[in-house]
Amino acid sequence: MDKINKQIIHILQKNARISMKELAEKVHMAAPSVIERVRKLEESGFIEGYSTTVSLKKMNREITAMVLFKSKDCHGLYKFCKEHPDVLECYRVAGEVSYIAKIATHSVEDLEKFIDASMAFGTPSTNLILSSSKKETIEYHEVNE
Template structure:
């Protein structure tokens, strides 16, 4: 991956809806050259997809939480989280805590319902998110680092 590929990735992360013509101008290449580079990045799995980022507040998911689990049944907890509509992310981790779950839900009551339903799979520790910062552009490592 060269500097041009890294610039393409940076541009796409900033605006996944950018046209190939605009992307070509931003990275100083022809449109066919940029199209070919993007196609190769997709084929290599560097670009996994293009997604719409939703405003959770506008879809009434105003309660966000991080829940730490000391799981007694890891596979069942993972399956439960995968099937639950409020779960945004679920990580199996090493250490005293076995799972970290991030969710966005409608109310404190629906958060309580999630916790109650998850209790058979382990002991939860709930942390309500007050504010957050999300890094939107990830810079790939280069040989210079």
């Protein structure tokens, strides 16, 4: 991965809707060359896709939590989390807990229902998310825009 590809990824992480012309200007290259680089980054798996970030608040899902599980039924918990509409992310982890699920619910009552239902698969421990200070991106500190 060369410096220009790192710059392209960095810029796309900040704004995936940027035009190829504007992206080319930012990395000081011709648009066809940048289009080809982006295509190669996609094909090689460096860029896995593009997404839209939706406001949980606007979607009336203001209660967010990380629920840690000491699971006695990993396969059942995996299926439960995969199918539950409030689960945003779910990770199998090593350590004292076996799974961590990030959930977003409409109310404390919905959170309680989730916790109650999940107890069939192990022991949950819930941590409410008060705020977030960093979004998921890879930072390339040597990149200058």
